[in-house]
Amino acid sequence: MTGTTSGRDGRSAAVLGPGGVGGLVGALLARSGADVTFLAGEATAAALTEHGVHVRSRQVGELHVPARAVTRLDRPVDVVLVAVKQTALDHALDRVPPEALGDGVVVPFLNGLDHLDVLRARYGTERVLPATISVESARVAPGEIEHTSAFVDVGLAPGAVEPERVEAVRKLLDRAGIETRVYADETALMWAKLSFLAPFALLTTTYRAPIGDVRTAHGAELEALVREVAAVAAASGAPSDPERTLARYERFAPEAKSSMLRDAEAGLPLEVDAIGGAIVRAADRAGVDAPLTRVLVAGLGG
Structure with a gap:
């Protein structure tokens, strides 16, 4: 990968959406010596430029980095990390015109499946790295990030991106302390997260309750939904292990909430279509039924 700017480690990155995920990843990259540009609205960009990004992390402790923040990509970079919500994607992409990207690679950290087609149509299949x-990380104020998990794990799947570019992105993230693995199968990678996330998000948000309450009061529904989503994943060509998913939920702290529930509590737009809608559309494509998912999506306004 060759961008026209580089940090001390020879890599440059732009972060589209410096929220809980983007702010954390961008700060970790900057700490590692990468040349990072944050892309955000005028007020957020001004706050980051003046105050930098401050992270309080269970994993790395306190971290403060100066920030270069602009409203629109103004120079080529090696990597653009897309860390906005699906609900804001169309508007946010105006900050990254295809002609401004140079020969950089777009790496999306979004929930769901459908954003990959949107990004590939805009930037080219060979530029989008699934x-x-x-x-678990949240923005509490512009440039103020609370990282509450003891991990930041990234999975990459090459898609149509050249192997050396995939490896360059992996190394960039790895140097920042972000555990990054490359998987051969894009479908398996994307469904592994969605199969876990969808039941967690849909049920905690429907009942406005953390996972402990859902396990206790709605355990049968949780199990049924996990198995339904696993069947859609399998019909879509992805490995499926509902028992493993259910076991992961059992290990969650009872007070754990999905990001969708946190958005609902804050009165923010919900990613119902990106998460639940993706399951319904995949079920339709595969010719399988997903009645419980459909009811939950409809109930949440998706």
Whole structure:
């Protein structure tokens, strides 16, 4: 990968959406010596430029980095990390015109499946590197990030991106302390996260309750939904292990909430269509039924 700017480690990155995920990842990259540009609205960009990004992390402790923040990509970079919500994607992409990207790679950290088609149509299939991220992190104010998990894990799948570019992105993230693995199968990577996330998000948000309450009061529904989503995943060509998913929920702290529930509590737009809607559309494509998912999506306004 060759961008026209570089940090001390020879890599440059732009972070579209410096919220809980983007702010954390951008700060970790900056700490590692990467040349990072944050892309945000005028007020947020001004706050980051003046005060930098401050992270309080269970994993790395206190972290403060200066920030270069602009409202629109103004120079080529090696990597653009897309860390906005699906509900804000169309508007946010105006900050990254295809002609401004140079020969950089777009790495999306969004929930769901459908954003990959949107990004590939805009930037080209060979420029979009499918990815997932597992982390619990929230923006409490512009440039103020609370990272509450003891991990930041990224999965990459090459898609049509050249192998050397995939490896360059992996190394960039790895140097920042972000555990990053490359998977051969894009479908398996994307469904592994969605199969876990969808039941968690849909049920905690429907009942406005953390996972402990859902396990106790709605355990049968949780199990049924996990198995239904696993069947859609399998019909879509992805490995499926509902028992493993249910076991992961059992290990969650009872007070754990999905990001969708936190958005609902804050009165923010919900990613019902990106998460639940993606399951319904996949079920339709595969010719399988997903009645429980449909009811939950409809009930949440998706």
